[in-house]
Amino acid sequence: MKKINLLLSISILIFLVSCKEQKEQQAVESNSTVEPVVKVERKEPKKRSYHLETAKDWLAKNGTDSAQANIVYAINRTDAANFKKMDSVIIADDWNGDLEFYMPFPLEIYAIREINKIVYFSYPTQTFAAYEKGQLIYTGPTNMGREKDKTPTGLFFTNWKAEETVSTFDDEWELRWNFNIANKLGVGWHQYSLPGYPASHSCLRLQENDAKKLYEFAEQWELSDPETVKVKGTPVIVFGDYDFKAPKPWMQLLKNPKALDISENEIETITKPFVASILKEQKIRQDFKNTNNQSK
Structure with a gap:
C-alpha cells in the first residue's frame, strides 16, 4: 500500500511540474513580439x-x-513567348519538385x-523573392535594367500601384500589375516581356502571374496630402551586380546546380543595414492600422 501511495505521489508531482513548465512556455510565447514562422510544405526534387536542349525540341x-x-x-528567366525564340535552353533533369527548389532564394530566413x-x-541571379516573417511566400524570374539603364539598388518601399498604366519612358508601352x-x-x-536577360529601362519585369501575386502581396503607401507620405509601403531590397559581358549566370547550373544559391547569411548581411529603418516604418504602419480600427 505504501508503495502504491509513493508511486501515486510521484505521478502527481510529475504532472504538476509538467503543467508548470507548459504554462511557463505559453507565457514566454505570449510575451514574444515575434510570431512563429508558418511552415509551408513543399515537394523537393530527388536531384x-x-x-542543354534546343527550345524547339523541348x-x-x-x-x-x-x-x-x-x-x-x-x-531560363523568360516567358512563354520569348522561350519559343530561344535556341539552347537549360532543362532540369528532375521535374518532380516545386518551383522554389529551382530558384536560388532560401525557403526560410530566421x-x-x-x-x-x-x-x-x-x-x-535575375530572380525575386517575397517573404512573410522569414518564410518564403513567392519566388520567380525577373529581367531588370539593361547596362545603360541599370535598376537602382538599395532599400525602397512600395508606393502606388495600378492594374494598368503606361510607361513614363514610352507612352506606347502598356504595363500591367504595376x-x-x-x-x-x-x-x-x-x-x-522577359527576353531572358536584363533588358528594361530600369524597371523590374515579371511574368504576369508573378506580377499579379506581388501586386496583391505588397501594401501601398498612405498619404497625408499629395506631397507628404504618412505611411510607407512594403520594404523592397534590390541588391547585387550583373556582369553584362559574361555568359548568362544560370549557365553555371550545368556544372554546379548550386552555383547561384543565395544563403541565409547573405540575405542577413544584405538586410542588416536596413533593419532599423524597416522596423521603424513597420511600427508606423501598424500604429496607423490600429488607430483606423479603433475609429471604426
Missing part, C-alpha cells in the same frame, strides 16, 4: 542537375505540360522573422 516533347513549362521558363513582409530582387517602388525615378515592378 538537382541540368542539361516544346515538341513537353510543350503541353504547364507545370514543367513554368519551371523551365523560370530557370534573421528577418520580425519583418512582416519584404520583397527582394537579386540582380546577379507597383512603383521609386516614385521620382519612375521605377517599379510590372508584367512585361
